[in-house]
Amino acid sequence: DQQVKQNSPSLSVQEGRISILNCDYTNSMFDYFLWYKKYPAEGPTFLISISSIKDKNEDGRFTVFLNKSAKHLSLHIVPSQPGDSAVYFCAARLAGTALIFGKGTTLSVSS
Amino acid sequence: EPEVTQTPSHQVTQMGQEVILRCVPISNHLYFYWYRQILGQKVEFLVSFYNNEISEKSEIFDDQFSVERPxxxxxxxxxxxxxxxxxxxxxxxxxxxxxxxxxxxFGQGTRLTVV
Incomplete structure (x- = not known):
């Protein structure tokens, strides 16, 4: 049972353009959503998060949007840079429980 | 910057053997977790640990698995x-x-290969 789904396994974007990574979830009780970034041979690194009571959170080039009615969130990276090339994991949690991850989307940013 | 460290980075073991994966969490942290990622699949939760006991575990974490804070x-x-x-x-x-x-x-991970 995939509670957190990232339906696009990969995304290719040109440097300077916007990258949009999507994530859907099935459990409407999730309180908090996080995006992690992972380079090869490294562990996931926290990137940005959003509470279920908000619909947008912005941190520099990274913005996360939450659409609770659609059970959908997205991560926007503007402008995209070659160093952003990595696997991006969407994760969600209920209060007091562990993170539940999606399968990840591999972003490739070409110069 | 404090970080989570894991050893070894790669462990090869024969089927049926016991293996211990080690982690040093960030020093003032109190909640500890193990996750795993099978090649090409999602990161899966195994177990969480707090106050010297398991606080949550997934169905993957069966009797073959155990955690300890020695x-x-x-x-x-x-x-x-x-x-x-x-x-x-x-x-x-x-x-x-x-x-x-x-x-x-998260730590950088231990790649476990069972042969």
């Missing part, structure tokens, strides 16, 4: 009798709280 700094995952399907990247993580808006910090 001293004030290490957090270990033991697999008693490894199977081929245990081959995966194992990630340790820690956090200073279990409130919903707390992110977990």
């Amino acid at each position: 001293d004030g700094s290490n957090f270990t995952l033991k697999i008693r009798s490894t199977k081929l399907e245990d081959s995966a990247m194992y990630f340790c993580a820690s956090s200073d709280s279990d409130t919903v808006n707390t992110e977990a910090f």
